[in-house]
Amino acid sequence: MLIQPKIVAVYTTEALILKTKDYGEADRILTVFTKDRGKIGAIAKGVRRMESRKGGNVDQLNYVLVSLAEGRDLHVVTEVESLASFHRLKNELNLAVLGYYVAELIDRFFADEQVCYSIFRSALMTLSRLDKRSSFLRKILALRLFELDLLEELGFNPQFRSCVICGLPIRHEGCVFDASQGGVICRDCAVGRRGGIAMELETLRLIRNLQSRAWNDVKRVHCLNAQLNQVGDSLKYYLEWLLERKFGSLELLSDISCLEKINGSVSL
Ligand SMILES: [Zn+2]
CATH class of the missing domain: 1.20.1440.120 (Recombination protein O, C-terminal domain)
Incomplete structure (x- = not known):
């Protein structure tokens, strides 16, 4: 019998990062308030590694455009782009x-x-x-x-x-x-x-x-x-x-x- 690969839904939305918590060696768990899906828990993998492109974009209070793969508990950040980071x-x-x-x-x-x-x-x-x-x-x-x-x-x-x-x-x-x-x-x-x-x-x-x-x-x-x-x-x-x-x-x-x-x- 042919086993169908599991299809993971990925969606892109604007979001405000409400809070962050470092997790494991290099990951970060986020609570984000998204425009289209409301408040969501997500994990950004590997973002605390020096070479990570996503690193600076997943800071608390950043306004981002984020792509998320739906997960059972936490959604997984696949792409993230900072739209505003409110430096001052x-x-x-x-x-x-x-x-x-x-x-x-x-x-x-x-x-x-x-x-x-x-x-x-x-x-x-x-x-x-x-x-x-x-x-x-x-x-x-x-x-x-x-x-x-x-x-x-x-x-x-x-x-x-x-x-x-x-x-x-x-x-x-x-x-x-x-x-x-x-x-x-x-x-x-x-x-x-x-x-x-x-x-x-x-x-x-x-x-x-x-x-x-x-x-x-x-x-x-x-x-x-x-x-x-x-x-x-x-x-x-x-x-x-x-x-x-x-x-x-x-x-x-x-x-x-x-x-x-x-x-x-x-x-x-
Ligand atoms: Zn009265």
Whole structure:
């Protein structure tokens, strides 16, 4: 009887390399977020050998065009070409951790093979904004916009326009953002309730602005750094509540006191 050779399907797709781990003598295991197949585990064989042509292309946060042979557990990288490697971002630790955070959010929130073109595109846009020569504040705005994009796309868009209990618009200070309720609670409804974090009206206005505007408008938003920090704290609190765990890259960000740069009260 003639034995048919096993046919392995090979496909080519754009991908963002979310994380890498060295394996064996010369291989590297990758987690990639692909445009067409969602999040996938892959192995790049022999890439840590000096003579490997693929070596530099399979680094974390690279945007690549990759050909993959389908495997039972891990897909196998057959060809890889770097489309963007975000050098400026990677060469400065303060910026690199912001990039790692984008990758970590995708890795944590997406299941294997969950395809999401809008977040794929949003992640690449965010990395290129972090990589550009611009103020640190503008980069932080880009990051906040990505978090809000992600929440909206996954159906967790927090409600900041009106009270999630009584439905009335928020008009007075004293409101609370409660992750378990998915939004903000007005001063009156917050009486006697536990949990949540305090939120100032100005911070609420800023976060609503970020929720409803495109980047070209967002990057011109005028705000106090303290408010932008509070927006960051609120989103971090909500994202951590959703994932029930802390973000490693954000801990690192705090450790190197990177956020000191946006302390103070200077307008954008
Ligand atoms: Zn209320």
